[in-house]
Amino acid sequence: MFEVTIEQTFAAGHALRNYRGKCENVHGHNYRCQVTMAGDQLDPAGLLVDFVELKKAVQSVINRMDHQWLNDFPPFDSLNPSAENMAKYIYDEVLKTIPQAPGVRLESVRLWETDTSYATYRPSVA
Incomplete structure (x- = not known):
């Protein structure tokens, strides 16, 4: 199994809904986002995925969120903007x-809110 991971950063503000504590108040984070692709086979060039293409795909998402008030940013205008x-x-x-390449999958996204706190999303395997 091979994995390729990139990290990118962005800054954004939010306030958690249905939460009691200081994070219910307006605050922001310098987020660090780690995206991992996985697969068993490399392409003829010896790559699982091109770092450049993966960075572009992630940056296209991160750029929309950077320096935004997430509580007004769809889908977080109705979905709680938790990590x-x-x-x-x-x-x-x-x-x-x-x-998309045969046998290559998006494995996980890990999002740090602080240097010591992060949430990871990985789809369930049926």
Whole structure:
């Protein structure tokens, strides 16, 4: 099994709904997003996925979220902008834009809110 991972950063603000504690108040984070692709076979050039293409796909999602008030940003205008929901949103959006290759899958999205706290989204395997 091979894995290829890239990381990108962005800044955004939010306030958690249905939460009691300081995170219910307006605040922001310098997020770090890690996206991992996985597969068993490399292409003829010896690559699982081109880092450049993966970075482009992730950046297209991150650029829309960067320096935004997430509570007004769809789908977080109705969905709570928790790290867990944001990781799944990034996963779903990257999946729409990343070039698909046979035997290669989007494995996971990990989103750090702080240097020591993150949420990971990985789809269930049936």
